[in-house]
Each structure stands twice: as C-alpha cells, then as structure tokens.
Amino acid sequence: MKGRALRKQSLLLVATAAILAIPMLLVASAPKIEVSWKNPNFSGTRFTNILVLALNGKAANRAEFEDELAAAITRPGIQATQSYVFLARPDATPIDMKDMRELIREQKFDAIVVARITKAEKKTTYVPGEIYDPYPYYGTFYGYYDVVSPLVYSPGYLEKVSTAQVETNFYATAKPDGELVWTGTTNTFNGNSPMKAIKELVNVVIKELEKQNVISGKS
Numbered sequence: 001m002k003g004r005a006l007r008k009q010s011l012l013l014v015a016t017a018a019i020l021a022i023p024m025l026l027v028a029s030a031p032k033i034e035v036s037w038k039n040p041n042f043s044g045t046r047f048t049n050i051l052v053l054a055l056n057g058k059a060a061n062r063a064e065f066e067d068e069l070a071a072a073i074t075r076p077g078i079q080a081t082q083s084y085v086f087l088a089r090p091d092a093t094p095i096d097m098k099d100m101r102e103l104i105r106e107q108k109f110d111a112i113v114v115a116r117i118t119k120a121e122k123k124t125t126y127v128p129g130e131i132y133d134p135y136p137y138y139g140t141f142y143g144y145y146d147v148v149s150p151l152v153y154s155p156g157y158l159e160k161v162s163t164a165q166v167e168t169n170f171y172a173t174a175k176p177d178g179e180l181v182w183t184g185t186t187n188t189f190n191g192n193s194p195m196k197a198i199k200e201l202v203n204v205v206i207k208e209l210e211k212q213n214v215i216s217g218k219s
Contacts, residue, residue, distance in 0.1 A: 119165035
C-alpha cells in the first residue's frame, strides 16, 4: 500500500512539474510565419533594387535586422539596401513621406520591404526545479536525501522572458502610392536573445518570399 501511494505521489509530482514547464515551452518557440498572403492581382515584373526598412524597435536591433535582411535578399540580379544608409532614425522617429518618395525616386528602388514589431511583451515566468521520480528513493532516509538535497539548494526561480511578434510587408513602388505584393505575420516568439531572434526571423521571411515567388531563389 505504501509503495502504491508513493508511486501515485510520484506521478502527481511529475505531472505538476510538467504543467509548470508548459509556459516555458511555449515562449521558447522560434519565429515562424503564421499568416502569409500574396496579392493575386499583382502582375509586376521581377524586383532588382529593394529598400529594407525596420519601422520600430531599438536602434541597434533595427540596424541589425536591416543588415541581415539586406544581405539575405541580395543575390545575382537583386540588390538590397538598408534604410539607415539614407534615413538616420536613432530614436525610430516618424518618417517624412515626402522624403521617402524622393528617396525611392532618386535611388530607383522598385520595391520596399517594411517590418514592424506588432507585439512586444515581458513576462515573469516560474521555472520549476528538476523533475524526478521519488518512489525508488523514499524507502530510506539516505536515498531520499540524495534525491532532494540538490533541489533544496537549487530551487525553482523566476525568469523574465521577452516575446515579440513581427509583421513584414513587401511593396512594389511602380505605382505612386506603392502596391502591396506580400504580407506575413509571425507567431509570438522568444525575444530574449535579440540577435539570435533576428537571424531566425530573417531566415523564415526569406524562405517565405522565395516560396511565394516574390524574389527568386539563390542559385
């Protein structure tokens, strides 16, 4: 009877710890495109000169994103350029659309990729201690102590987790006000390591642009 009760208690402990760990698994996800739409009415030609623009976020992260995306887009026959080369926006200040129109005309950009953070949150999440099965060790004090002592000195803790969601739009510039060619929105992903998240984000955006035949694949 005691053994059965201890085994039941063990299963309850494992199940409880697993439930506590679920939020961590959810927020630890990498960026992926959840919503993707391509304009079925667009019938333009191939793009060869593309401007990359990150609308909001910290200056360093915006610059990194533009660097990574411009490098990923650039390939034989396609040149991509970061917006910060022409528009200094250290504090993500609003862009004068008159200046933007002039820039597009002067530099002959035939497309612009615009990304913005649509959601950014910081949450405090509980990280449980080690998951273990106490049943085999509860029979003696020494077995019990060997198992639980690491937990006494290494308990669960609270961790701040940053999450974000990003929308990316691809516009053709041939028409006076531009024309939406493709739009994609990510899941809510882990943003604790911005540089890592940016690389992963750029990777999924590029794959989707190629999949939707917005830009040609690298040969």
